[in-house]
Ligand SMILES: Nc1ncnc2c1ncn2[C@@H]1O[C@H](COP(=O)(O)OP(=O)(O)O)[C@@H](O)[C@H]1O
């Protein structure tokens with residue numbers, strides 16, 4: 266029992282002297298994780314669009330060659346960045362560039378961290394998006410083609426919105442993994458939450474109490490993210506019910522744009 | 536005055552080594568309602584899919600208002616805006632409301648303004664009796680309702696010709712009527728339609744041309760009176776006999 270009260274004392278002492286550092290560290294962690302996950306998603310979606318461009322035997326050879334190269338590049342990108350540790354990728358980019366091009370070419374630490382985590386997440390997301398696209402009924406693509414949509418419009422208007430809805434759980438996984446795994450960015454000197462821990466315990470003998478604080482903070486961040494993602498999922502699903510539009514339809518056709526966005530009854534009657 | 540919109544010459548289609556369509560020849564004039572009948576597996580869907588290039592024909596040509604469709608500027612997407620398609624399984628966009636389903640092609644492909652697209656969408660949704668449902672998502676509709684929206688979606692693009700691939704085959708029997716009624720109205724209004732169907736009453740009473748397919752070839756074509764009243768082949772007689780009882 267007194268070990269626990271001792272721990273609480275140590276935790277509160279550590280917090281009262283260093284809470285700002287923890288908060289800044291947590292802020293840097295969450296910002297890096299959220300932005301890099303978002304950028305990773307964009308990379309993944311772009312790869313998804315590029316990878317699924319149909320190529321047929323009677324297309325011209327230049328187009329087929331270009332598509333082949335695009336697919337090969339994406340494959341290599343995915344294999345390399347998914348198949349190596351992110352910590353080494355950070356080292357390669359942060360130390361590798363100056364090794365070849367001199368210290369002047371060294372990237373900003375923060376930029377390097379964002380770059381590495383984004384690219385790494387993108388490699389995972391590319392596969393996630395590809396799987397997501399495959400899971401959409403081919404009838405959706407045919408419906409879009411049949412009204413004259415090209416590949417890009419089919420993807421952006423019809424397929425990817427449905428794909429995104431289906432892969433939100435996977436995006437959530439990536440976000441949560443990133444919140445935790447960005448700690449490896451200490452290797453290039455990026456001071457996120459875990460780096461704060463190292464700095465603080467290096468100065469004082471409070472290794473375990475600081476770890477308790479860190480645990481609690483990581484868990485808080487990940488749980489909040491989970492809850493927000495669930496909320497987003499619900500929102501994308503839209504309302505369970507719909508309103509029957511019973512009023513005279515002339516009112517509807519007279520340029521009432523808001524009607525499309527808000528399907529409230531008041532809008533119909535205006 | 537009717538002019539020829541679509542002309543299919545010597546079209547054939549192989550899936551690998553399997554020849555599914557052999558030397559198909561026929562043409563569609565404005566205002567024609569052509570029914571394509573034939574046993575399951577005879578290549579009816581493949582023919583429709585070749586016509587709007589969801590499948591690439593192995594050989595032969597498709598002439599649309601003069602030029603071969605391979606030469607149409609804008610390629611397959613531009614051509615498809617002129618040739619609408621209604622599928623057996625509806626293929627409505629699940630992520631959009633009924634209204635959005637009928638607007639998205641107009642705004643994204645034809646670059647109409649939102650107002651104009653909405654007006655056009657409402658016009659056709661009213662015609663198919665789905666105007667009250669503009670806020671519903673496809674999953675909230677019955678099969679017959681979905682198919683009527685799919686017809687409105689195709690019509691909103693103002694195509695020159697509408698292709699229907701067994702539009703009532705996935706429907707519960709009590710919903711077949713509502714979709715056929717819409718199609719009857721369209722036919723009366725002079726919409727050019729090419730309809731794959733097992734509804735022999737529709738083929739006989741509504742269409743002015745009937746094409747009977749068997750094993751990947753067009754075995755017989757003519758007016759409903761000719762094909763139903765005086766079939767020339769034993770296969771046709773046998774096929775039609777299965778629908779009479
Ligand atoms: N994508 C495909 N690959 C291989 N064979 C196919 C494909 N689509 C259809 N077929 C074959 O082509 C034949 C005609 O099919 P289909 O056009 O769907 O007939 P129908 O619509 O008249 O029932 C069938 O034997 C079918 O198995």
Ligand SMILES: [Mg+2]
Pocket residue numbers: 579580581701
């Ligand atoms: Mg079929």
